[in-house]
Amino acid sequence: MITITHITMTGQNVPDATVHFGPNLTLVRGPSDTGKSFIVDAIDFALGGSSLKDVPEREGYDRVQLGVRAGSGEVFTLVRATSGGRIGVYEELLSERTVAPPDFTLASKHSATSEDNLSRFLLGEIGLDDRRIRKNARNETDSLSFRNLAHLTVVDETQMQSEISPVLTGSYTTGTKEVSAFKLMLSGEDDSALQPILSTTERTRTRAAKAEVIESLIASLELRLDTTADRPELLDQLARLNTSIDTHSGALSAVVHKQSEAAQKVSEAQGSQISLRRRFVEVNALRSRLALLETQYASDLARLEMISEAGDLLGFFGTGVCTYCGSPLSGEHAREQHSEGADAAESISAEIEKTRSLRVDLSATLNDLDTEIETIREEHAAGKAALGKLESELAGVDEELQPSKTTLQELTKAKATVEKGLALYEQLEELRQALTAVMADNAKEVAIAAGSISYTLLDAFSREMSDLLEKWGFPDSASVRYDRADQDVIAGGQARAAHGKGVRAILHAAFTVALGQYCVNNGLPHPGFVVIDSPLVTYRPPDELDPTSEQADSMPSDLASRFYDSLQSSVGVQVIVMENTDPPEGVPVGATDVVFTKSVFGRYGYFPLSSPPKALTSGPS
Template identity: 35%
Template sequence: MNETIKIRSICFLGTRVAPAFIEFDQSLSVVCGASDTGKSFLVEAIDFLLGGKELREIPELDGYDKARIAVESSEKGVWTFERSTQGGNYRIFEGNVEAATDVNGSGTIKMKHAAGKEDNISGWLLGVIDLLNKCVRKNANGDCRSLSFRDLARLIIVNEQEIIRQDSPFLTGQYISKTAEKSTLKLMLTGSDDSSIVPLDSQKQSESNDQAKAELLEQWIADVEDEITEFGVGREELEDQLEKLEKSIASNKEKLQLIQSELNELTIQRREIVRDREAIRDRKDDIADMLVRFNLLKTQYETDLHRLMAIEESGSLFVHQDRAPCSLCGAPPETQHNTEKCDGDVESVVIAAAAEMEKIKKLASDLNSTVTALHEESVRLSKDLIEIDNRFDGVEIDIKNSIAPELSDTQTTYSEFVDTRSRVISHLSVFTRLDKLLAQKDKLFGDVEEGGSDAQKVATKLSTQVLHDFSKTVERILEAWDFPDKGSVHFDEATMDFVINGKLRGNRGKGLRAITHAAATLGLLEYCKEHSLPHPGFVVLDSPLLAYYKPEGEDDTLQGTSLKQKFYKYLIEEHSDSQVIIVENEHPPESFKDQLGLTVFTKNPQHGRFGLFPPRVIQ
């Protein structure tokens, strides 16, 4: 590997926003820090500025209308390429213009690749590394096309979705590009392209139709894969998430039923308390009404007693006074018939009045006893009412301050879990749809290199010795990193992937897939360098140490191992003459801080660098 490319800087510009500028070390650069600060977007931006597909829209990009990348070529020096954030062609500047706006451009180059020409970004970059006029085979008939820098980009710029894929690090998994991807890897490992292949005769119309069907299926598959990419999570994560959601939903359902049962019990208690309280209040009201009536009766008794007492007293006066002519008939005393009863029998009236008084006194006494009993009952009921009000308040507090909020929170959590489960199931259905499309493609066409007469196919074959040497390079890297399951490494052509210590790389957990993908990517760089083969000379890796902070399980974790320490030590010592850009969540070991280019995104506007884009100032 002789001619190389190194990335000097990335810059985003807008008329009303502060420039977002980041520089890279010429050997090892590490960008790390808080989540949602633009680390992964930085990887996408590098790919976009080197001719990749449209840039993902994120809120932080608002206001930035163009982006620049400065690259240093060992052949052509330093150049800056400027491109609209919406895509399109490039303006070019000689030198690293960084964020300057008062510089004159040196012309334009195109975005679209054109065979053998350097007037486009792909051709310019391929020209630097002496791969401009190379060809790769694109199908089993031997038809070829010119190599594009996009064929190399996915082998050197690995985003966070690619680095954990279960498929080969060298294949996209797309039917129509599989042959070209195999041919590209062969070109990288051997330096020989497919320009010497003479295409076979045109196939029959039916085969053309099959090819059209295959391309249509592949387009559908690509659309579904793009949809899956937007999820940001893989099938295993979704299935694991669904399993956890089902457990959480079941747990919350039980909790919800328990809380509802407690609420029902308290509601019944409150209803009984209310019923008892109303009964007491009704009884107190009845007593109050009776006391009012009894007071009236008592007053009546007192009036009657006073009247009868007057009759008794006045009658007694008549009985005991001196004899005199009858005040009623005028008869003289001697002619009066005192032994006979008449309307003027005063003594009988006095006796009757006295008897009536005794009767009223007895009734008044009974009334007083009843009134006293009613007062005592009312006092007792008042005490009972205070107690029952306290009981009611206690139950009401339990319902309002404890049970009801807990029930509401649990219901909200339960609803969120159910909604999330629906989304996860919907996402998993997309994977099921992809499985059906892939099964249909395999049923109709099988492997792109198989089917039909083998004599009529042109297969991509890699030298056994080349694959052995390449595997040993990856094995050496894993040993240097002290990979926990290290062992013999060999390349399996059927899967286009490595078998490490008897286990296919893609069958490991996503954390170990990430670190072994990184080993494969760096292994390709080192193999090309050792054998003086063309290679861009740099790699960009997003989240290679995922197994440290987000493993899938106990068999996928690197916690407690020395791999992280030896990973950075190896890159510093073995890649001083090539550029490696690492994007990670966790910081590199403190002991290496002065031996690499470190950029930390803090997500704190008051401390250090906030993120890829500066925080917006609210005016």
Template identity: 35%
Template sequence: MTELQLTHLTYASSNMPPAQIVFGPDLTVIYGTSDTGKSFIVKSIEYMLGGTDLTMVREADGYTQILLGLLMPDGSPLTLVRAPESNSIHLHNEDLRDQVIRIPDRTVTAVHSIRSKNSLSIHLLRALGLDEILIRKNEAGGTRPLALTDLVHLSLVTEHRMIGQLPPVLRTGTATTRTAELSVMRFLVTGEGDPSVETGLNAGQRRVHKGQIQLLDQLAADLSSKFTTQENDRQLRDRLIRIRGALEDQSGPLRQVNESHSEAIDSRMDTARELAVIDERLTEVSDLLSRFRLLESQYRSDLERLAMVNEFGSILGYFQIGTCVFCGAEREHQHPNHSVEETTQLHIAVEAEAAKTSALLEDLLPTITDLDGEQTVLINRRVEAQSQISVWDQIIAELEGGIALIRSDIEELVEERSAIERDLELHKRIAELDEKRSSLVGAGAVSATRATQHIPTNILGDFDSILQQTLNAWQVPGVDHAEYDQYHAEIRAGGRTRAGRGKGVRSVLHSAFTTALARFCMGRDLHHLGFVVLDSPVVTYRGPEPDEVPDVELTSTVVDRFYKDMLTFPGQAIVIENGDPPTKVLSEATTYHFTGTGGQRAGFFPTFLR
């Protein structure tokens, strides 16, 4: 499907500088000080798209034209020009961003009327391919054409509606428009409009329909016999929420025990690795001690032999007259004192070798002492590590017992949840049969307790999934099991209605619903205006108010995650907030910072700069 895109909002006058905001094609964020015209921008856009009332602010005095730039589905520009308090809108098929004095290409009425064929609603809906869509307007099945305002309130949310208790689907909250407003929601998520009322059936058709009705009644009776409880759909849903809450409560301790179990296993593995290192080192030390002690024994043996050589040299014949035992010279060839000199040299050599061996032994002994000490430490550490492994084994066994007990409780809850889900599925199938039966019987056969516009269960489930994914992406606390309750036109999350939550959560739920609806439609090639405008979507730091409902506390994480998610929004998004967006948004989105003072842009109107 094709969509619209907002390009700019401009206030123009012949004697005043224009006040203008240019919107980016993706995300535009306008933030800053209060009373600088931020919310007035949203109201002005709504006014330009067919709104009936715009309360002008003092700073707008003197401006005679309001311009809203659009990109049409075919990519062509269109500028809407409207004067304050006027019901006429001039259309210009070009991009104009200052006071317009030329003749318009066309003039249309701002407010949609069935009797008028020349309204802005018809012009834009025709461009969107929606000019022939009919929606149901009453219980009897009467229809009317779709109007632009039916779609605008689902894309543009003012601050008042953001925090209000009226459900996002409803535009006025009156009983006379409720059926049409529900029909618009059904059309958006299904892509199917409502048929016009047909004439009654002939006799043959009535007989066929009667047989079909009887068959549907029999099927519904067969399904009803399979119920395991007498609870109705709402009671089952409430019990399912309680069981899911109990499962969530159990999952917390289970996660903690699992984490403790994992930590114990990791600690045991660390200790086992330490024990392996100790054993490896102990083996090395034992081997070195064996070798060094053998070397010590060898050194001591060498010293003993050298002492014996020095002491018993003469006994061995080293000093006898005759052939020199040292050099082999015969007596006649020996010079005087030859024997004395050779004996002295032998003594010196023996002493030198003994000194060398003694030095080596002195170096070796401290090493042996150190290795002995290290071996003792390693043996003690080994005993301690083995003891720690035994302790961890005991802890792991106890934790595994605790895990088994918790899992047993969880399995019982899961079985109960499965039984409820089966009953709910039976209720859905019976509701589908009833819906088919009602369509055969006629509008008068519809139960007073059932909504006139039924969204098929599978489609509604897909939308609920997108809604929950959006809230999960924003990390909003206390809003699990979010869903759109089509029978009450309400948003439910965390077991409570949106109307029963505090203003902060109401704002977040309304924002999530609006963006989820846009994502759902765009992702399935369904009709949507193509943009969302959100005024104060994440009211996180609002001060306490007397009528505030106690609720969960939203943190800055919600704000950061909201903006991160909006950077991936598939269409055009315009966000109005007081607080500063994250740095990443400032660098990737189109942003305007209204300060209310000089130095930067003070506000929407240039008069803020004076």
């Protein structure tokens, strides 16, 4: 058996997206659209699935890295490009992107003749390599692929709630192999001893079975067409609907043009408002800078005037008597010894005049800026009022447009209904033409495969499943069993498919977990892990339900707590659960708890939040 240690998405210039899993129960919980179901899909893809969901958050990520621990204790990381191709295998656990080459690579597609593929590698790790399973009623067999087991251990939300049996995927061509793989899990014995049946009688019987299927499809189509008008009338309706649609489309185009013009005016008015706000910010910033300069000019003038006054008081700038010797300032004495004071006085006077002139010019500029700021405010207020009027006019055009749109939508819907009826007639004609040439009844082959599973094995597995449901507190758990004839889980005397989706999900979860526990208890090969998506999300306590609703057969309200406690304490395989709701009693001790919040608090989701929310700013209003 193997366990999954982590799943990582990596790419160039994007942060790694990683979730680590515990050896027993791991609960990944949080609101919708946080990547929980994508994790299930990514695990399946890393294990050989055909494709990976293309969600917006995946942009920039180009690799899936799945950490795996084998029963021997060896560890591996399976690395697969999101575009597909060969899988790189690193003999270490890597939860970060690496540029180092892998230790070896494996093909993604199973091959019976080569061990150089992921399927054979995984089957070898769980002890199921080189096994064969029946693929049709003629006892022909096929090499067991890991993909034949994947749906028994990795179950997405759609499968969980589906009416299709947990043993089957719903694929028309693989039902026999899927039942045979289930038998292999229960018994440990493959179908390699089967001898193919190639008689003419068998081929004739196959053709008859094909005819039966086509006849049943024809009967189903005829039943659906019982309440539908005949083909000529539908063709007439289609012609009249096309004429009405053309007429309404013409009338609608004029109103749409009017709406487009109104929207353009609103857009232009909004652009003008944005331009005014930007100009306001620019002018206001310039006004602030010039105000600082005006303050500096005032300071400079005060300083220069103080120096001039001080010089006059002390006689430094006088022209009569020398302040140093008391002699008259004349002749050589004035020119050579005592002229410095007069020169300084002249310089200070010139600087004062220059600064006063600059200050006058600056004052005029400030007045101009104040006038412009006031003008911007007035234009903004007027523009805001005009924008409100334009938006009201646009709303009026929208109201005028709505009835015409509604009528056109109704006509288009009616046309789609008519075209659907015509398509049914075309299908019916094609089936009638193919009745003698195309014959297939794969259901008989599946029944043959199912009949090969012994009742003893099914009884033992059913007990495992009912015991597990009893631990969960499921009503009448002792009656739950897997029925060979119906190829489905039976609960309360009804097939799983007949129950509401809440019960279907719980029963599918029980089937999947019980199969792993059954294999462990009986020493049989099993992948070693179970991944189930939303087994409890549709559950509601009975007193919250309309008794006529699909969920009216919901389980007791303590089932969720008992469900998680059981998975942590008494299941012999690793269980990974994706769920929207929180456990009522909290996560069991020892379990791994991964919480997504879809907010800036805590972990947003599987993929890191691309950018933090930005604060909103505004100009004048």
